Amino acid sequence: MSGLYGALEAGGTKMVCAVGDENGTILEQTSIPTTTPAETMPLIAAWFEDKGIGALGVGCFGPIDVHRDSQSFGTILETPKLAWRHFDIVGSLRDALRVPIGFDTDVNGSLLGEATWGAAKGLTDAVYITIGTGIGAGILAGGRILHGMLHPEVGHMRLQVHPGDTYAGKCPYHGTCFEGLASGPAIGERWGSPAAELADRDEVWELEAGYIAQAVASLIMVLSPQRFILGGGVMHQEQLFPKIRKKTLDYVGGYLNTRELGDPDSYIVPAALKDDQGIIGAVKLAMDAAL
Numbered sequence: 001m002s003g004l005y006g007a008l009e010a011g012g013t014k015m016v017c018a019v020g021d022e023n024g025t026i027l028e029q030t031s032i033p034t035t036t037p038a039e040t041m042p043l044i045a046a047w048f049e050d051k052g053i054g055a056l057g058v059g060c061f062g063p064i065d066v067h068r069d070s071q072s073f074g075t076i077l078e079t080p081k082l083a084w085r086h087f088d089i090v091g092s093l094r095d096a097l098r099v100p101i102g103f104d105t106d107v108n109g110s111l112l113g114e115a116t117w118g119a120a121k122g123l124t125d126a127v128y129i130t131i132g133t134g135i136g137a138g139i140l141a142g143g144r145i146l147h148g149m150l151h152p153e154v155g156h157m158r159l160q161v162h163p164g165d166t167y168a169g170k171c172p173y174h175g176t177c178f179e180g181l182a183s184g185p186a187i188g189e190r191w192g193s194p195a196a197e198l199a200d201r202d203e204v205w206e207l208e209a210g211y212i213a214q215a216v217a218s219l220i221m222v223l224s225p226q227r228f229i230l231g232g233g234v235m236h237q238e239q240l241f242p243k244i245r246k247k248t249l250d251y252v253g254g255y256l257n258t259r260e261l262g263d264p265d266s267y268i269v270p271a272a273l274k275d276d277q278g279i280i281g282a283v284k285l286a287m288d289a290a291l
């Protein structure tokens, strides 16, 4: 077995391809635009072809079928990206590369990276939430990544709309779900400028932190995780962290008094792998597939 692992972070706009080792170190990396399977997949296969990888891990945008005993395992499901709907991405890669393939959602891949080499190392119960173009979360429960009937869709949980927030929400399915209220595009549409240009508008981040804290507080009550890791483009606004920590404790309302909640700075933390958690997590997906 080769000591090299292939990693693919399959996103809606780009496919990040990398080769890594068993320490999660990325040795080589490239990025290929996501257009159509017919155009994009041969470019991915060609890049990995001569890399000598022993297995490939794929963290993929969803929804996807991650159940190995399912007939449609490895396919992309009802995505709005029409060219990719029902595409068998695992089958295509297996045919081209003839190596074992690990497959999970992009957020579960990121969680796995953080659980193996980052901010959730050594924990059995943790939640990784990404807040960017969309919102998603990976859940580590009892030392295992939670899949359930499909996989969790934390970005589409319902939240209470803040009194005074008249924005109708960005989600085509639910309007004002978590993603509809708090994703990067929702911030941009509500306030009329891209999120990155609103850094000094305190009211933007007060509202945003309130929605994120609602989700975190609900997830605390449901899952009782030992730590939350928040990543994605919106979380580059570092002023969010103290606001989220304070509002989360406000929503918990003194009902829980654990050691973890007593130290909010280490309970709600940024991703430790610095935006590489997705691709590094895909290396771990490959390592697990090679076993």
Ligand SMILES: [Zn+2]
Binding pocket: 155, 156, 171, 172, 173, 174, 175, 177, 178, 179, 180
């Ligand atoms: Zn939704």
